[in-house]
Amino acid sequence: MTTDDLMTIPVIDIAPLLAKCDDPNIADDKDLLEVVAVLDQACREVGFFYVKGHGVSDSLIKDVRDLTRIFFHLQDDEKLKIKLTSKTGFRGYQSIAQNVTKGLPDLHEAIDVYKEIKPGTYGQLGTALVGSNQWPENPVRMKSVLEEYVDVLNEISRKIMRGIALALGGPVDTFEQEQMAGDHFWVMRLIGYPGLNSGSKNTDSVGCGAHTDYGLLTLVNQDEGINALQVKNQNDEWIPAVPIPGTFVCNIGDMLQIWSNGEYKSTVHRVIVDSPNYRVSVPFFYEPNFDALVEPLKVCKDRSSGVSRFEKVVYGEHLVRKVLTNFGSY
Numbered sequence: 579m580t581t582d583d584l585m586t587i588p589v590i591d592i593a594p595l596l597a598k599c600d601d602p603n604i605a606d607d608k609d610l611l612e613v614v615a616v617l618d619q620a621c622r623e624v625g626f627f628y629v630k631g632h633g634v635s636d637s638l639i640k641d642v643r644d645l646t647r648i649f650f651h652l653q654d655d656e657k658l659k660i661k662l663t664s665k666t667g668f669r670g671y672q673s674i675a676q677n678v679t680k681g682l683p684d685l686h687e688a689i690d691v692y693k694e695i696k697p698g699t700y701g702q703l704g705t706a707l708v709g710s711n712q713w714p715e716n717p718v719r720m721k722s723v724l725e726e727y728v729d730v731l732n733e734i735s736r737k738i739m740r741g742i743a744l745a746l747g748g749p750v751d752t753f754e755q756e757q758m759a760g761d762h763f764w765v766m767r768l769i770g771y772p773g774l775n776s777g778s779k780n781t782d783s784v785g786c787g788a789h790t791d792y793g794l795l796t797l798v799n800q801d802e803g804i805n806a807l808q809v810k811n812q813n814d815e816w817i818p819a820v821p822i823p824g825t826f827v828c829n830i831g832d833m834l835q836i837w838s839n840g841e842y843k844s845t846v847h848r849v850i851v852d853s854p855n856y857r858v859s860v861p862f863f864y865e866p867n868f869d870a871l872v873e874p875l876k877v878c879k880d881r882s883s884g885v886s887r888f889e890k891v892v893y894g895e896h897l898v899r900k901v902l903t904n905f906g907s908y
C-alpha cells in the first residue's frame with residue numbers, strides 16, 4: 579500500500595460470492611474468485627471493508643435502526659424493564675456509561691442480545707451467559723423483526739466466511755467444521771449514542787472506546803449521515819468509516835486473527851460522537867462455536883515456517899472475560 583492510501587476502506591460487491599459459494603464447482607467461477615481476491619486483500623491490509631450486493635432489503639436494514647431508535651427514546655422506567663444484570667446472562671438493556679472499555683465508561687446505551695444458552699450446555703464455561711434474550715415489549719414488532727434480521731445476517735456471514743476460507747487457501751467449508759463454527763455463536767448489539775449538546779461543543783465524546791471485536795466477523799448497520807465510527811490505520815491515525823447507504827461495514831474479530839495466524843487483523847476501532855444528533859448503530863457479530871478451541875490454521879502456519887504467532891484460546895472464555903470486564907460491577 580502507498581502512504582497516501584493508508585488506509586482506504588474498500589467497498590466489496592459480494593453478490594457473486596453469495597450466489598455461488600454453495601455450488602460444487604466454485605473453483606472455476608471467475609467472478610467468485612475475484613471477490614475472494616479482493617476480500618483477501620482487504621482482510622490482510624485493513625481488517626475492514628464495506629459489503630454491498632448482500633441482498634438484504636433497504637427496508638429491513640432501516641427498520642432495524644428505526645425500531646432501535648424508538649426504543650431508546652422511551653422513558654427510563656420502560657427501558658429498565660429489560661435491564662441487563664449478571665442474573666439475566668448479561669442480556670438486555672444497559673444505560674449510558676454502564677459499559678466500560680479499558681476502564682472508561684462508554685457514552686452509549688444498548689441492548690445486548692446473544693444466541694440462547696440453555697443451563698448446563700457448556701458446563702462452567704457457559705454459566706455467565708446462560709439465558710434467553712430480554713426483548714422489549716415496545717415497539718411490539720421489535721422481537722420479530724430482529725429475529726428475522728439475525729437469521730438473514732447469520733446466513734450472509736456464513737457465506738462471507740466461505741469466501742474468507744478460500745482466501746486463506748483452505749477448503750471452502752473450513753469454518754463450518756464441527757469444532758470451529760459449525761454450531762456457531764452470535765451476538766448483536768443495538769446501540770444508541772446521544773448527540774452532543776450545544777453546551778459541550780468543543781469536547782467530542784467517546785461513544786465507545788478503542789477496542790477490537792471478539793469473534794470472527796462483524797457486520798455493522800449504522801445510521802446514515804453521521805460520521806462516528808473510526809478505524810486505526812498502520813500509522814496509528816484514526817480513519818472515519820463514513821456511512822455508505824446500502825452497505826454494511828464489515829470487520830475481522832480476534833478469533834479470525836488467531837485462526838489466520840495474524841495474516842488477517844482484528845483492527846482497532848472506536849466511536850467518537852461529535853454530532854448533535856442521536857446516532858443508532860447495530861453491529862451483528864458472527865462468532866466461532868462457544869466452546870471452540872481456536873489456534874492458527876495449518877495452511878496459515880505453513881506460510882510462516884510452521885510458527886504459531888498466537889496461543890490457543892477457547893472462544894467462550896475470551897468472550898466471558900470481555901463481558902465481565904465490560905460490566906464488572908453488575
Ligand SMILES: N=C(N)NCCCC[C@H](N)C(=O)O
Binds near residue numbers: 684765787791863900
Ligand atoms: N461484542 C463486542 N464486540 N462488543 C464490543 C464492545 C466494545 C466495548 C467493550 N466495552 C470492550 O471493552 O470491548
Ligand SMILES: O=C(O)CCC(=O)C(=O)O
Binds near residue numbers: 767847
Ligand atoms: O457504533 C458502531 O458503529 C460500532 C460499535 C462497535 O464497534 C461495537 O459495538 O463493537
Ligand SMILES: [Fe+2]
Binds near residue numbers: 791
Ligand atoms: Fe466493535
